[in-house]
Amino acid sequence: xxxxxxxxxxxxxxxxxxxxxxxxxxxxxxxxxxxxxxxxxxxxxxxxxxxxxxxxxxxxxxxxxxxxxxxxxxxxxxxxxxxxxxxxxxxxxxxxxxxxxxxxxxxxxxxxxxxxxxxxxxxxxxxxxxxxxxxxxxxxxxxxxxxxxxxxxxxxxxxxxxxxxxxxxxxxxxxxxxxxxxxxxxxxxxxxxxxxxxxxxxxxxxxxxxxxxxxxxxxxxxxxxxxxxxxxxxxxxxxxxxxxxxxxxxxxxxxxxxxxxxxxxxxxxxxxxxxxxxxxxxxxxxxxxxxxxxxxxxxxxxxxxxxxxxxxxxxxxxxxxxxxxxxxxxxxxxxxxxxxxxxxxxxxxxxxxxxxxxxxxxxxxxxxxxxxxxxxxxxxxxxxxxxxxxxxxxxxxxxxxxxxxxxxxxxxxxxxxxxxxxxxxxxxxxxxxxxxxxxxxxxxxxxxxx
Numbered sequence: 001x002x003x004x005x006x007x008x009x010x011x012x013x014x015x016x017x018x019x020x021x022x023x024x025x026x027x028x029x030x031x032x033x034x035x036x037x038x039x040x041x042x043x044x045x046x047x048x049x050x051x052x053x054x055x056x057x058x059x060x061x062x063x064x065x066x067x068x069x070x071x072x073x074x075x076x077x078x079x080x081x082x083x084x085x086x087x088x089x090x091x092x093x094x095x096x097x098x099x100x101x102x103x104x105x106x107x108x109x110x111x112x113x114x115x116x117x118x119x120x121x122x123x124x125x126x127x128x129x130x131x132x133x134x135x136x137x138x139x140x141x142x143x144x145x146x147x148x149x150x151x152x153x154x155x156x157x158x159x160x161x162x163x164x165x166x167x168x169x170x171x172x173x174x175x176x177x178x179x180x181x182x183x184x185x186x187x188x189x190x191x192x193x194x195x196x197x198x199x200x201x202x203x204x205x206x207x208x209x210x211x212x213x214x215x216x217x218x219x220x221x222x223x224x225x226x227x228x229x230x231x232x233x234x235x236x237x238x239x240x241x242x243x244x245x246x247x248x249x250x251x252x253x254x255x256x257x258x259x260x261x262x263x264x265x266x267x268x269x270x271x272x273x274x275x276x277x278x279x280x281x282x283x284x285x286x287x288x289x290x291x292x293x294x295x296x297x298x299x300x301x302x303x304x305x306x307x308x309x310x311x312x313x314x315x316x317x318x319x320x321x322x323x324x325x326x327x328x329x330x331x332x333x334x335x336x337x338x339x340x341x342x343x344x345x346x347x348x349x350x351x352x353x354x355x356x357x358x359x360x361x362x363x364x365x366x367x368x369x370x371x372x373x374x375x376x377x378x379x380x381x382x383x384x385x386x387x388x389x390x391x392x393x394x395x396x397x398x399x400x401x402x403x404x405x406x407x408x409x410x411x412x413x414x415x416x417x418x419x420x421x422x423x424x425x426x427x428x429x430x431x432x433x434x435x436x437x438x439x440x441x442x443x444x445x446x447x448x449x450x
Contacts, residue, residue, distance in 0.1 A: 001242075001274055002342050003335055004314035006035035006081065007067075009044050014057045017320035023070040025328060029315065029335040034071050035147060038064050038080030039133050041087060041116070049136055051091035051129070068141055077144040079220075080137055084130050085150050086116040098125035100160040103179055108160075120160050121152075122168055126202050131209045138213035145218040146210050147244065152199045154225030154233060157181055157192065168194065183365045192364070196232055203239045222246045224278070226262045227391075228384050230364050234407040237269035248280030248316065249294065249302055255388070257395055259302050263309025268358050268403040272347055277306040278314045281327035290318050293327035303334045310347045313338070354401035355417035356390065361406065361427035363387075386424035394421075409435035411442075 005026040009017070026034050037044050043054045045064040055063070068078045092099055092107065100108040100120045110116040119125045134146060159165075159177045169177045172194045175187035182188055207219040223233060224245035237243065243266045247259060255261075259277060266275040279302050283289040293299075303313045315331045338345065366383040382388075394401050404413060404420065409432045414420060420439055428436075 001032045001077075001276070001312055002345060003029060003031045003338060004033050004035070004276055004312055005029055005031040005331075006278070006314060006316040007320060008035075008081070008316065008318045009037040009055075009063060010319045011042065011055045012057050013320040014044065014055050014059065014061045014063045017063060017067075019063070019067040019070040022320060023067065023074050023076070026071070026076065027074040028332055030339040031076060031315075031335070033077040033079055033144070035079050035081045035314070035316075036064055036067050036071070038082055038137050038143070038146070040130065040148070041083035041085065045137070045140065047133075047136060049129075049132055051087065051094060052133055053088040053090075064137075065141060068143065078141075079145040079147050080141075080143045081147050081149060082130070082133070083149045084119060084126065086110055086113075086118055087125070089115055089117065092117040095125070095129075097162070097164065098123045098129065099162065100158070101162045103161045103177070105161075120162050120165065121158075121198055121202065122160065122165050123162065127205060131205065134206065134209045135212065138210060138217070142214050143217070144214075145220065146206070147220050148206075148222060149246070150222055152203070152221050152223075152231065152236070154223055154229035154231045156230045157195050159191075189365070196235055199231070200235060200239055203236070207239065207241070218242070220244050223266075224262065225265075226258055227265055227358070227387055228363060228382075229265065229360070232360060232364070233265065234269045234360065234405050240270070240273075242274035242276065243270045244276045244278070244314075245311070246278045248278050249284040249298065251285055255392070256301070257305065257391070259305035259311075260309040261391060263306060263311040264401075264403040265358065267310050267350075268405040268408065272349075274312060275310060276312040276314045278316050279303055279306060281315055281317050281331060291322065291324060293324045293330070296326075296330045299327065299330050300334055303331075303338075307338060307345055350400075350402050350416070352400040352402040353416070353418045354394070354399055355404040355414060355420045356387075356394070356401050357409075357420060357422045357425055358403040358405045359387070359423065359425035359427070361429075362425050364427075366424075366426045383424070390421060390423045406432050409439075411435070411438060414439045 007022055039047060039052055043052050045062050047054060071078050098119055100118045102108060108118040159181055161177050165177060169175055173187045173190040203221060210217045210219045218241045220240060220242050223236060223243055224247040226247060245262045245266060247262045250258060262277060263275065281294055281299060283292045283294045306313045317327065363384050406428060
């Protein structure tokens with residue numbers, strides 16, 4: 001897979017969407033695969049499963065099935081985009097054990113769409129309801145794969161206060177769920193391992209489930225977080241068939257090189273396996289203008305960074321009736337160029353001679369309040385700022401470099417590099433420190449090498 005696309009259905013799309021025209025567009029981009037909304041939070045096909053909410057406007061249409069058929073006519077693979085994070089009130093009333101709760105006993109709702117309730121990863125929604133949805137879609141359509149929007153993510157851990165989570169916290173950490181996570185707490189460190197174990201279990205369950213009908217089918221989650229990944233991406237790479245980063249564009253003070261940085265993080269754990277990056281074609285700056293096209297230069301820069309860092313660009317639009325269609329030509333021009341030069345984007349090995357330690361544990365645990373923030377002389381210091389500064393200096397110096405994940409610090413992994421640069425790495429295992437000592441003893445680095 002070298003080029004990918006996505007049209008994200010909204011609830012009203014069954015009224016007017018024209019699947020043939022949309023798949024003509026993605027065919028013009030020469031994509032190998034296209035992402036289409038299947039189900040979970042909302043079904044765009046005539047589901048028979050209880051508590052999976054159909055689009056209010058679906059009527060007698062099968063929007064997912066129609067669009068899948070149109071894509072396959074154009075020889076594109078189809079991945080069903082799923083959402084496991086929220087469900088409607090009828091599901092909450094029937095299965096309150098599926099959902100997250102606050103410390104005061106109130107259910108957690110979507111901050112904007114308050115009629116949606118947030119599901120709990122430790123509940124049976126993840127181990128029973130979602131597998132049932134996968135099986136139904138597989139039986140009806142046999143897509144080539146499944147992708148979950150927004151899960152598991154790589155951001156800070158959530159703490160739920162449902163009865164199931166209270167029981168798990170008590171039995172497996174010896175504590176009770178706190179109001180906020182505190183990375184200094186030994187109980188939090190235990191919970192981190194419990195949390196990662198649960199993600200790996202669910203991921204494998206879903207992967208096994210989607211393969212029941214089609215042995216070649218694949219499941220992939222959402223892993224976009226750049227260098228600030230709290231969850232252990234090395235651990236997740238052991239169950240991931242491919243790594244997808246939902247890193248759609250710049251916002252706030254995001255540096256201009258962020259997308260390529262994401263590619264280096266992914267490559268540090270995935271090697272030469274497929275890595276994709278979702279790129280928003282809509283304007284997603286400090287304020288998201290989801291119906292307006294992103295500036296062509298901005299979108300092209302993001303796609304070019306994805307390709308240059310070894311990722312597969314995944315071009316994305318929201319809703320089937322855009323008034324602003326300028327984004328289409330931007331994508332077509334870049335994807336035409338990428339297709340014409342695809343021979344040069346079949347990654348075999350890195351040419352970098354410098355390795356930069358990616359200190360996952362430091363980013364996860366070197367904080368003061370469960371986030372990345374740490375106080376220094378009254379100022380909030382992000383635990384990844386040290387790495388960001390080193391990254392910027394290497395870019396400005398035009399050096400070729402790779403990230404080396406701390407759990408990959410072996411003699412074999414370090415062999416290609418003439419130097420290993422280490423940013424702030426407050427938390428390293430003894431074995432990792434010893435690997436660095438052995439690398440230094442081997443004496444590969446001399447100043448003239450750089």
